[in-house]
Amino acid sequence: MPDVHVAGQQLPVAAASNLLDNLLNAGVAVPYSCRAGSCHACMVRCVAGELLDAKPEALDAQQREQGWRLACQCQVVADVQVEVFDPQRDGVAAVIHGHDWLSPHVLRLRLTPLRPLRYSAGQSIQVWTPSGIARPYSLASVPGEAPWLELHIDCRHSGAFVSAARTFQVSDTLHLGALQGGALQYDADWHGRPLWLLASGTGLAPLYGVLREALRQGHQGTIRLLHVAREPAEHYLADALNALASEHAQLQVEWVLAAELSAALAELRLVSRQTIALLCGHPEYVETFARRLFLLGVPRNQVFADVFLPHAR
Structure with missing residues (x-):
């Protein structure tokens, strides 16, 4: 033994x-x-x-x-x-720079690390509260765009971290664990290829970062972003993304309610087998996206997914 x-x-x-x-x-x-x-x-x-x-x-x-x-x-x-x-010993301290609500259920948290962190758009990071509660969150920020890391926290369901996050104050200190690579990133080799970004809920956060990174690098192919939500108010980045679409002719943004998703996906048409697809969100929606892409003929090695698994506690 x-x-x-x-x-x-x-x-x-x-x-x-x-x-x-x-x-x-x-x-x-x-x-x-x-x-x-x-x-x-x-x-x-x-x-x-x-x-x-x-x-x-x-x-x-x-x-x-x-x-x-x-x-x-x-x-x-x-x-x-x-x-x-031990977050105090092994993590990186970060001060809360911003704490505001993007929708009735989505909290935006901006954290300024006390030492620089090198990361890529689409990565996720472990966040620790002072009481020792830890949760991973995808980054919505883009390196070099601002000094803070931006997280979008879904507060629709209760939980220890969500309860703590509601009470955070600007200037509070949290701790960050290791960055995680994840499946979502922008590859410069995709420069001229069609790019589809399909998200549900706060699965939009990393794809928002990947999108801005693609535009920053001068992506020339068409970009189609689809976000599914239960109600219109949960399309929480609508203003920011609609503004980006007005500035970039190759970007098309589509807002879909969950009840209309099947019809919206049925209208998707593949214009090129070179299409790259990035999927993120609840497992049910990611599976639905992936099934539709398979039927459309998008090669499996061109589909990248990150599933937001339910918490065990």
């Missing part, structure tokens, strides 16, 4: 058992969310020994070299010593 050494404790555990489950059962405070290796909330550093990692590709090479692992994806197969991610 292997032992897990953590926070001064020695925990005998069953061989091949899940590390996150063992830590939680022992009362070790480990944040977690998706349990799928996507949110990165349950990062731990492997100090001694090694774990059987079911999803090593979830972290980049530098993170793995530093010993970081995702507890939800690791099995304990031998004695191991781990440290839980």
